[in-house]
Amino acid sequence: MAALVVQKYGGSSVADATKIKHVARRVARERDAGSDLVVVVSAMGDTTDHLLDLAASITDEPDAREMDLLLATGEHISGTLVAMALQAIGVPAISLTGAQAGIRTDTTHGKARIANVDPSRVREEIARGKVVIVAGFQGSTGDEHRTGEVTTLGRGGSDTTAVALAARLQADRCEIYTDVEGIYTTDPRVVPDARLLPVIGYEEMLEMAQQGAQVMQTRAVELGWVNGVVIAVRSTFSDHPGTLIKEVSAMELRDKVRGVALDRKVAKVTLVGVPDRPGIARGIFDPLAAAGISVDMIVQNVGHAGTTDLSFTVPAVELPRTRKIIEPIVKAEGFRDLVTADDVAKISIVGAGIQNAPGYAARMFGALADAGVNIGMISTSDIRITCIIPSADLDRAARALHAAFRLEAPEAVEGGVGRV
Ligand code: ASP
């Protein structure tokens, strides 16, 4: 039986007609090699941003249902054009909307979750010998809800479409094509020594993505992990094999840092003189959670004289909404002050080896100190240590940590044993 390959092409890979024709040739080559293909596409270039701007120029509070129907059109355009480009070079192809491709979601407009995938139409079209193009980033509400309402999966959601289809179709390969060669140890625009990783574990990739590495949507990584889908991240414009995201053996995970993740889009909120009594934290974080604002690092100082200071971080884009929610609480509860800053950034070292070996935190803090970088907040997980630092110091901090953990050095055995 022919191998089934799911390929996903990001917005920059289908940004104009020339690139769409290039993608078509790439798909045709894979088909000539004997594979069946499902091709998931993002919207062309910045189309989704333009559609968002367009809606914002009409109203401050666009209706969520209409917004999803609008945003979904971006992927319809790229899907149809890729199908036409394939047909034009003699490859039978058909494009499907997310709904037609059987992507069923819950009813949360703007960040719907995939409930299931009905693969029947996609399978039928493959059986007819067609390359099936699927509009990424979208689905429709399924059986138990009002059916047939178009939903979108959140920014970057085409990755999730691809991994969900690969899982449901039990694809032999799942390839995410983008404008970089794969996953790097850190952002190569910041650290010229950044090295392409041949392999990264799911958990490590998830932490890297959550902490700012922008190559893949975190939900797609999660979905791949849960379903055991090996994901290749590769460049549309080269034949480099890229990076494989997969389960990495315990042996390979020993004693190492895999990468340094950077996030500039962070804001810090400090509540000064917060009464030191039960219920205060709930009074602050409940309303933020209800507004769907994800609070990241939380640091509360030891109380003195009946009050304490509480700091936390939110995504920078959420700072205005956060202030709007917190200001009335500050007044009502008599906190001394509310201080916010968006000139902070987050830097993390990530590696499954961290959990087995002591000393990583000390080395990280030492490297930052040597580089003259002041640490504002610290948080850790099993496989990650994160510091909040001044934005202006981020690039310098990244270079310092990359060098301190010798991430530029190729490993004898990738994921190698006992280095660091
Ligand atoms: N077009 C959508 C976005 O820009 C989805 C995607 O590209 O994956 O977020």
Ligand code: MG
């Ligand atoms: Mg994307």
